Amino acid sequence: MVTKEAIWNLLSEIPDPEIPAISIVELGVVRKVDIVDNKYLVSITPTYSGCPALNRMEDDIKKELSKHDIDFEIKTQLYPPWTTDWMSQETKDKLENFGISPPTKIVKCPQCKSSDVELISFFASTACKSMYKCNSCLEPFDHFKCI
Amino acid sequence: MNFSTDFEKYIARLADSNLIMGQRLSELCSKGPYLEEDIAISNIALDYLGQANMLYELLKKAGNGKYSVDDYVFHRNERNYYNLLLVEQDNGHFGKTMAKIFLYSTYQKILYSQLSKSTNDDIKAIALKSIKEVNYHFKHSRAWVLRLGDGTKESKVKIQESIDELWRFTGEIFESDYVENNLISENIITASNTYYDEWSKIVKDTLLEALLTEPENVVMLTGGKKGLHTEKLGFMLAEMQYLPRTYPNAKW
Numbered sequence: 015m016v017t018k019e020a021i022w023n024l025l026s027e028i029p030d031p032e033i034p035a036i037s038i039v040e041l042g043v044v045r046k047v048d049i050v051d052n053k054y055l056v057s058i059t060p061t062y063s064g065c066p067a068l069n070r071m072e073d074d075i076k077k078e079l080s081k082h083d084i085d086f087e088i089k090t091q092l093y094p095p096w097t098t099d100w101m102s103q104e105t106k107d108k109l110e111n112f113g114i115s116p117p118t119k120i121v122k123c124p125q126c127k128s129s130d131v132e133l134i135s136f137f138a139s140t141a142c143k144s145m146y147k148c149n150s151c152l153e154p155f156d157h158f159k160c161i
Numbered sequence: 162m163n164f165s166t167d168f169e170k171y172i173a174r175l176a177d178s179n180l181i182m183g184q185r186l187s188e189l190c191s192k193g194p195y196l197e198e199d200i201a202i203s204n205i206a207l208d209y210l211g212q213a214n215m216l217y218e219l220l221k222k223a224g225n226g227k228y229s230v231d232d233y234v235f236h237r238n239e240r241n242y243y244n245l246l247l248v249e250q251d252n253g254h255f256g257k258t259m260a261k262i263f264l265y266s267t268y269q270k271i272l273y274s275q276l277s278k279s280t281n282d283d284i285k286a287i288a289l290k291s292i293k294e295v296n297y298h299f300k301h302s303r304a305w306v307l308r309l310g311d312g313t314k315e316s317k318v319k320i321q322e323s324i325d326e327l328w329r330f331t332g333e334i335f336e337s338d339y340v341e342n343n344l345i346s347e348n349i350i351t352a353s354n355t356y357y358d359e360w361s362k363i364v365k366d367t368l369l370e371a372l373l374t375e376p377e378n379v380v381m382l383t384g385g386k387k388g389l390h391t392e393k394l395g396f397m398l399a400e401m402q403y404l405p406r407t408y409p410n411a412k413w
Contacts, residue, residue: 063290064183064211092215093286095293136301137201141208141294145197161293 016084021047021054024078031070032140035112038071042100045091054079054086059096062141098160115146115157123148124155162228162237169223170243170340171350172284173233174386175272176216177244180234181394182265183209184401185252194255201301205262208294215287222283235405239388239395246385247330249394256309256316257323263302264327267363268334268356269295275351284349303367310371317372324368325376332381335360340386 025047026039038044038058046057056075060068072088079086098117101109106116110124122129128150136159138145143156164170186206193199217230247265252258273295276288309320335357344350368375384390404411 060211060290062208062211062294063215064207064209066207092290093282095286095290135197135201136297137197137204139200141204159297 015052016082018047018049018054021056021079021084021086024082025056025075028071028074028078031067031074033109033112033114035108035114036105038074040101040105040108042096042098043068043071044075050087052085054084056086056088057091058088059091061096065141067140096161098158109158113155114143115155117158117160119160121146121157123151123153125153126151162232162241164224166223167340167343168349169220171344172216172220172223174243174245174340176213176220176233177242178248178265178385179209179213179216181242181244181397182248183207183213184397185248185250186258186262189252189258198255202258205298205301208291208298212287212291212294215290219283219287231405235402239390239398241388242390242394242398243388244385244390244394245330245333246382246391247327247334249385249391249397250327250330251393253323253326254319256305256320257326259302259305259309260320260323260327262298263306263367264324264331264364266295266298266302267360270299271356271359275356279350280348306367306373307371310368310373320371321373324373328376328379329382332379333383333385336383336386338386 022039022044025044026037028038030036030038030041030043033041041061043058043061044056045059046055048055048057056079058068058071058075068090075088101117106118109116113124115121115124120129121131123131123146126148128148130149132147132149134145134147134154136144138156142159142161144159145154146157147154164173183206186202186209189199190203190206191199193202214230217233220233221228221230245265247261250261252261270292273288273292276284277292279285279288306320309316311317312320335354337352337354341350341352345352365375382391
């Protein structure tokens with residue numbers, strides 16, 4: 015049997031299907047890896063309850079772990095509810111470099127770093143983001159909502 | 162399909178209201194007044210469907226897996242749907258859609274904040290998850306009520322008409338009946354009739370700020386929680402359920 019750490023490492027290689035700059039572990043979707051009855055139990059949690067990417071993430075986990083002949087099961091857990099507080103500073107930096115303003119209280123343009131920005135809509139290309147416009151460089155951009 | 166316990170009956174009400182709300186809003190996908198709003202409405206619809214899914218999963222668990230989530234959604238008829246009458250009303254124009262989301266999300270904010278204290282861990286988890294989403298539905302729709310009410314002559318007339326038209330469906334939200342009694346004594350839920358004061362205050366304040374008038378002396382319609390619906394629901398279910406009923410083994 016491979017170690018738990020090895021499982022975490024494999025999971026860390028799986029990119030978020032909508033934001034490939036970060037992994038599903040960095041996003042905070044993978045909550046736990048336990049060993050139950052000689053099997054790995056991977057617990058995942060949805061970012062938003064209707065997020066269509068969750069099924070895709072589940073499929074990606076299945077694909078990755080099956081490649082290594084690992085006996086596992088995936089469980090969805092709702093509590094504690096997913097929060098952007100689980101993202102590390104490193105993950106937030108990756109998002110910013112990718113062109114998405116990370117979930118921080120003060121919203122800055124990921125392009126020119128100006129904080130002279132304007133909210134266009136609470137909702138954007140995915141449920142977890144809102145839409146902003148930068149008044150300095152005039153570029154529109156996505157902001158990861160703090161929830 | 163009948164629900165045998167009060168717990169299942171209560172969860173079915175919440176699940177059905179979210180499903181019908183989400184299905185109704187999804188009719189507007191690609192028909193929004195402009196791109197950003199189209200995306201907003203689709204996102205809100207998705208949240209409602211997601212919340213409905215969590216509640217149907219809980220229903221499945223309560224029913225020991227006898228029925229699947231798809232069974233609940235596609236194989237129940239109108240009289241076995243227990244959603245609020247408000248949510249099955251058609252989208253109408255944009256103002257009416259926003260008025261509906263506003264009236265419903267104001268109630269949901271209160272509901273979920275109460276349920277987040279539930280002694281039932283599943284309900285608590287669903288409530289804590291959902292309330293984060295509902296806060297955005299509320300902020301978004303409230304902003305539109307203010308903008309349309311305090312907007313042009315035409316927008317003011319239209320949003321006022323929408324509030325007037327939907328008002329008769331709001332009384333039912335706060336009706337408590339025998340289904341709730343045991344669940345309340347076990348601290349699983351709180352009574353629907355205790356939500357009214359807070360809801361009324363938020364709605365009143367918003368209408369005032371939007372320069373709109375609160376409807377008075379309205380006769381309230383009721384029945385959704387007992388499976389008695391307006392003529393709108395049947396058409397919607399017929400469309401939604403057609404495919405899985407006609408082709409039972411159809412796969413995506």
